[in-house]
Amino acid sequence: MDRILNAGTSLVAVVAVLAFVASYAAVAPWWESVEGRHIMAMAVVVGALCAYAVVITVWPQAAPVLRFVRSAIVLAVAALFVQRTVLLWRAQREAREEGAG
Secondary structure (H helix, E strand, C coil): HHHHHHEEEEHHHHHHHHHHHHHHHHHHHHHHHHHHHHHHHHHHHHHHHHHHHHHHHCHHHHHHHHHHHHHHHHHHHHHHHHHHHHHHHHHHHHHHHHHHC
């Protein structure tokens, strides 16, 4: 039962991510700013992690190969959080500079 719950909830998350990515791609020029690219990249990576959860649950025999895929996805999450931290610091610095000037 918990395998079905895991695959089902992960699949719901994949669908939600796909809906966001499609909507964002349709209405926003996300590629024109570092923030837009970051938002899209984070959505894609989270969607990949959720898709991984679905695949590993319904196809456990692929675990040896998928462990490398999961490691790459988790590394991408870490890299995106480093990027997000840098973006935060830049935004805070710019806000302080605008407030001081």
